[in-house]
Amino acid sequence: MGKEEELLVALRRVIRAVDLRSKQLSKHFGLTGPQLLVMQNIQEKPGIMVREIADNINLSPATITNILDRLEARDLAKRIRSTTDKRKVGVFLTERGKAAVQDSPRPLQEHFVDRFHQLKEWEQSQMVATMQRIATMMDAEDIDASPFLELGSISEKNS
Template structure:
């Protein structure tokens, strides 16, 4: 097998592993990866603002707003306007939302981070540079993505 084929097979395996984990998440708790990430952020900081969630998981505020619309429609989260400053709207989990977060499986990235942190610093740097170069070669530098290994469409129809 040629080197580029070996690399593409390895990339496909990574994509497939993330996809399988995402399907498990969806089947287990009925959420996409991005929805769960948003809910975990809300659980950690009840009353968090949309911009703070967006900054925390590296997605746009518009994407977060779309996710919140879907979570509210399913009674998993709610937005509450501040009584002191009407411009501020905090996000909170409902009881159903709290239960869904508790029932969610362990994120795939926890296992990855554990193993990655065991590498020497030069190996970590080399891997980061290599994968960033691959993203560049695939014209993917500007794609909206969070630093979590859970898939889920970030398009409006699937959130």
């Protein structure tokens, strides 16, 4: 097997691990990875604005709006317009949403982050540079992506 094939197999394993975790989350808790990330952001800062959630998890405001539409339809979150500034809409979890976040499993990325922090500084920098280079080689620099290891199908990403 050539080096490029070894690299592609390793990338596929990473993608597969993230995908399996996302499917497990969806099956057992009824939430996609992106939905859970949005809900965790809301829990951390009740009344947070859509733009702020988007900035926090590196997804577009349109994607966050689609996710919120689905969460509201399931009575997990609600958007409330400010009484002092009608242009501002804060996002809050419902009681049902709070329970769902509390019951959710440990994210895959926490395990990854623990191991990553055990590496020496130069190893961390080398890994970041290598992955950024791979993203560039795959023309993926501008793809909407969260800094969390949760993944689903493209249709889930827009949910």
